[in-house]
Amino acid sequence: MDRLISLMTFVITTGLLISNPACGVSPYKKDAIAIHFALVGPKAIDEDAIINIVSQRTTCELQQISGAYESRYGEKIIHDIRDHLTGEFEELIIALLTKCTDFYAQELYNALNGVKDNEKALFDIFLTQNHIKLKAIQDVYLNNYQKSLKDDLERFTTNNMKKLYIKMLETQRNESTYINYIDAEKDARDLYHAAIPEDGAPNPDKFAEILTSVSYTQLRHIIMKFNDIFDQHIETVIENNFVGDFSCTLIAIVQYARSKEGYIANRLYDSLIAFDNHSLIRLTVIGKNLGLQSVREAIQVRHRIAAEYLANVSKFYFLYTLYNED
Numbered sequence: 001m002d003r004l005i006s007l008m009t010f011v012i013t014t015g016l017l018i019s020n021p022a023c024g025v026s027p028y029k030k031d032a033i034a035i036h037f038a039l040v041g042p043k044a045i046d047e048d049a050i051i052n053i054v055s056q057r058t059t060c061e062l063q064q065i066s067g068a069y070e071s072r073y074g075e076k077i078i079h080d081i082r083d084h085l086t087g088e089f090e091e092l093i094i095a096l097l098t099k100c101t102d103f104y105a106q107e108l109y110n111a112l113n114g115v116k117d118n119e120k121a122l123f124d125i126f127l128t129q130n131h132i133k134l135k136a137i138q139d140v141y142l143n144n145y146q147k148s149l150k151d152d153l154e155r156f157t158t159n160n161m162k163k164l165y166i167k168m169l170e171t172q173r174n175e176s177t178y179i180n181y182i183d184a185e186k187d188a189r190d191l192y193h194a195a196i197p198e199d200g201a202p203n204p205d206k207f208a209e210i211l212t213s214v215s216y217t218q219l220r221h222i223i224m225k226f227n228d229i230f231d232q233h234i235e236t237v238i239e240n241n242f243v244g245d246f247s248c249t250l251i252a253i254v255q256y257a258r259s260k261e262g263y264i265a266n267r268l269y270d271s272l273i274a275f276d277n278h279s280l281i282r283l284t285v286i287g288k289n290l291g292l293q294s295v296r297e298a299i300q301v302r303h304r305i306a307a308e309y310l311a312n313v314s315k316f317y318f319l320y321t322l323y324n325e326d
């Protein structure tokens with residue numbers, strides 16, 4: 001577990017700081033050789049060498065290293081890692097070396113087919129992947145599991161959740177960074193009246209429609225407008241008028257719109273205190289793929305006291321390291 005923690009710390013604190021350059025010439029072959037040596041060299045497995053390489057290369061570069069490894073040794077790097085590493089350290093290294101679409105498809109498959117009971121995987125992935133990436137994940141899902149992601153989603157969810165997830169899967173969220181102030185005000189009012197209608201029951205469909213279609217920039221503005229006009233946080237209104245997973249998922253969308261880094265930081269934090277090590281691995285991969293640079297700062301700001309407290313119970317050395325970096 002120490003290895004896992006120090007790798008995650010590395011990935012979050014240094015790996016994310018590396019920008020995502022085009023995959024040009026770079027010593028992939030050298031890295032492939034170093035990893036091979038670390039795995040099968042004459043001495044014990046050199047985990048530090050593996051951590052150094054995996055944490056300092058971008059997602060794109062890791063794919064090149066995998067390719068270089070396979071052409072040199074005639075064996076998939078993931079296969080050799082399975083043979084030589086163990087436990088959650090193995091799981092994280094494999095996750096980081098797997099093509100993202102394959103990794104996300106696998107996470108969704110496990111969540112929807114009860115292999116790993118982790119519903120959080122659904123919204124972590126649906127929120128952070130855009131329409132094009134979700135389409136690619138759907139294709140990989142079909143190809144790898146001979147099942148349709150949409151069918152599995154429909155079987156797994158019911159009522160409002162089903163509608164919301166299908167919308168998240170099929171709606172092409174606007175990716176413009178332009179803000180339409182008039183629409184924002186109208187949507188803020190529509191959302192308020194959908195949650196607190198003058199007569200009748202709250203209208204979940206309106207929330208699903210707006211929250212899955214407008215750009216995150218526009219949504220951030222709608223949330224601000226909502227607060228300005230009604231003097232209430234939209235999260236509170238959602239919480240008071242909708243229930244269960246539906247309410248939680250709407251809130252997750254709102255939080256992601258407020259701040260991507262903050263969202264990842266909160267999820268990392270929740271997973272840490274819940275000992276949800278698998279979510280930690282998923283979030284580490286997502287954070288690395290998104291190239292988020294300020295997750296560490298977000299954790300510090302939000303969880304300063306908690307980080308200190310948790311550091312005292314030592315198993316949260318990971319968070320402690322993030323917090324004490326400077």
Ligand SMILES: *[C@@H]1O[C@H](CO)[C@@H](O)[C@H](O)[C@H]1NC(C)=O
Binds near residue numbers: 175178179180183215
């Ligand atoms: C995307 O959102 C912007 C800002 O709200 C809006 O002006 C534009 O028309 C939207 N694009 C589409 C295709 O709906």
Ligand SMILES: *[C@@H]1O[C@H](CO)[C@@H](O)[C@H](O)[C@H]1NC(C)=O
Binds near residue numbers: 315
């Ligand atoms: C996650 O890792 C921690 C720290 O090593 C361990 O104590 C805990 O049992 C693990 N959680 C699960 C669910 O395996």
Ligand SMILES: *[C@@H]1O[C@H](CO)[C@@H](O)[C@H](O)[C@H]1NC(C)=O
Binds near residue numbers: 309
């Ligand atoms: C953590 O431990 C230090 C030193 O033992 C102590 O001063 C500090 O108050 C503790 N922090 C929390 C939040 O418990």
